[in-house]
Amino acid sequence: MTKPKVLISDKMDPNAARIFEERGCDVDVITGETPEQLKARIGEYDGLAIRSSTTVTAEILEAATNLKVIGRAGIGVDNVDIPAASGKGVVVMNTPFGNSITTAEHAIALIMAVARQIPAANARTQAGEWPKSDFMGVEVTGKTLGLIGAGNIGSIVASRALGLKMKVVAFDPFLTEDRAVEMGVEKADLDTLLSRADFITLHTPLTDETRNILSAENLAKTKKGVRIVNCARGGLIDEAALKEGLDSGHIAGAALDVFAKEPAKESPLFGTPNFICTPHLGASTTEAQVNVALQVAEQMADYLVNGGVTNALNMPSLSAEEAPKLKPYMALAEKLGSLVSQLAHGNLTEITIERSGAAAELNGKPIEGAVLAGFMRRYSDTVNMVNAPYLAKERGLQVRSVRFEGEGVYHTLLRVTVATSAGPRSVAGTLFGENAPRLVEIFGIGIEADLDGHMLYVVNQDAPGFIGRMGGLLGQHDINIGTFHLGRREAGGEAIVLLSVDQPIPAEVIDQAGKLEGVKLVKALSF
Structure with missing residues (x-):
């Protein structure tokens, strides 16, 4: 079997190359190349190990016809085009704790x-x-x-x-x-x-x-x-x-x-x-440089040789058999985690993830990781489905997973509940057509909506004329509404509006929306 081939393109502790070789990889150490030189060379490699000097652009990734993994020795990945890497199916790893x-x-x-x-x-x-x-x-x-x-x-x-x-x-x-x-x-x-x-x-x-x-x-x-x-x-x-x-x-x-x-x-x-x-010296010690170099080599070699995934920023831990079935559930789970995090305020210390119906039969760990990744993204720029459970545990966040085998109103359902000082707050979603994530409930109010892009969440008193006032305000500011979803507890009672727009809503428009007649709360959301 042909050995995976790895390029180390930045200066790194020499023991990193040794680890690659010991674990079954061929490795070249070629540093200081221009982007054009790297682009010409990258097509022959399965792995690319970098620090901060190499910038991995979409153009370089386009030429990386065999590349499977990029490993950043350090925490920051600003020099990697992660969306382009994801589009190419290239896993991006870092070493978030070595420094x-x-x-x-x-x-x-x-x-x-x-x-x-x-x-x-x-x-x-x-x-x-x-x-x-x-x-x-x-x-x-x-x-x-x-x-x-x-x-x-x-x-x-x-x-x-x-x-x-x-x-x-x-x-x-x-x-x-x-x-x-x-x-x-x-x-x-x-x-x-x-x-x-x-x-x-x-x-x-x-x-x-x-x-x-x-x-x-x-x-x-x-x-x-x-x-x-x-x-x-x-x-x-x-x-x-x-x-x-x-x-x-x-x-x-x-x-x-x-x-x-x-x-x-x-x-x-x-x-x-x-x-x-000081000139960004936080990670500049001999020990730290050795640690991150060895860690990235171990992680990359494990992935290339054994398929193990550690500290990946764009890929969860999944087996080949589970991935197709779990993918839409994980998309739903991440959106629900993000939604409840954006809406529920205060010191959020406990989260419960419930799976019922068809969802109860699936591997719960990837779903749990996806919920936590969405939940904690507001507070961390490196959280992902792999490291989210670790970060949650590190911060003392209590995570409970519950499964119910029987079906309810929906054949499959995920519910995410957080404990707040005002009591529990939960959101729930299902899959339509087996693969389309859909929100079906917010804080006990039924509402069906897609969670995508820029959105506006409004709590208001259910009364005639409100929709016209809200649409008129957004129209005055040239903000186009993509979708408009409504839910209420009862006629004339508390109601919610969840609408999607084509661009971020300026803060002054949020303020004006909060002053409309009958409005109790306005919150901009992003997915």
């Missing part, structure tokens, strides 16, 4: 550096000065660290901070009381964290939910003299507002390893007193 300790330690290092103004003191001392009286620092012992994001990296930072005798207050939508106790931290909402923290460090991905989580408004809620560290993602902090806070003295210091635009060759923050920065 965790290194990144956490860099955050701790920056906390200490900003507390004692080490870079500025070093520069002036080496310039021949002895400015001892100009650098009055603060101790971290006894101070409160505000942890935004309590996942893998955040939990490591918490443990190191506790070792430094700091108090840790954590904000994470998926952090449960039990997990907080296990970590030794206090769980809090974001406003409480902002008001109490002496130091704030961020450990969350950049998503629509977290973009500018430290906005000008939220920075104003922090206590005077706060010090802020970001080793996670650029874009989590409003950098202009951060500079204003530093200039005014409200923020005593800040340290960034990441910027909204990288490489950050220029920034208004550069030269600001009490500001420290």
Whole structure:
């Protein structure tokens, strides 16, 4: 049998090549090629192992006639066209946890550096000065660290901070009381964290939910003299507002390893007193580079030789026999998970996945993974059907799977329920024609709808004229309605509208819709 052939196109620990060879692959290490050279070469390879230097475009993928898997040694996959890879049937893997300790330690290092103004003191001392009286620092012992994001990296930072005798207050939508106790931290909402923290460090991905989580408004809620560290993602902090806070003295210091635009060759923050920065060094240790290289080699070789799938961003763990039957159910499951996550707010700590009728006879794990992937996508840019269960467990999310063999109104049904402070909230869906996912219920109200693209969810008082008012508002803003679905509990009671539109709905239109007569709630959805 011909051995799978792998190309390592970026500089990587030499042991990665050894692992490929030991596990039955032929490997070439050819780095520094231009996109044109890679495009000309890629057709002969089954696997491509990269870091951040190689950009895998749609054009390169089009030429990759034999390619089966791309492995990114690291977490970020911005340099891979994942939709194009999926269209070509190429699995994209990363190593999301190989840099965790290194990144956490860099955050701790920056906390200490900003507390004692080490870079500025070093520069002036080496310039021949002895400015001892100009650098009055603060101790971290006894101070409160505000942890935004309590996942893998955040939990490591918490443990190191506790070792430094700091108090840790954590904000994470998926952090449960039990997990907080296990970590030794206090769980809090974001406003409480902002008001109490002496130091704030961020450990969350950049998503629509977290973009500018430290906005000008939220920075104003922090206590005077706060010090802020970001080793996670650029874009989590409003950098202009951060500079204003530093200039005014409200923020005593800040340290960034990441910027909204990288490489950050220029920034208004550069030269600001009490500001420290490093060039995205979170993963830059010898140990981390070895770890991610070995992990990506192991994952890719396992897939190419044995068919095992680990940390894939565009493929669930499925056997060849199960895949055709499960595919439409997984599409439905992911949409239901996404819907309930977008609609149910608060600290969501428990989720129940029910399968009845034909769905009860299927392998529940891929369906569960699909629900969790959709559910957690608002909070993570790397979640997928493979790693979603791990991420849910890491955050203390309680997951229950229930199967009912008998049929109800529908021959097959999936129901997803989350526990909220206001009580359980559930959504349900079925398959039409065996393969068309369809929503059939939202929070106890029957409604049949496709979940796709940009949508608007409205809760209103059932009364004549509402449909005309809503359609008129969207028409005024040149927003075309694709589908319009209605449901209600009873005549004249609470009703819901779920409509699809051809483009994202601007925030000001959402605000105007919320002011229409009879409207109780308006929410933009995206699938």
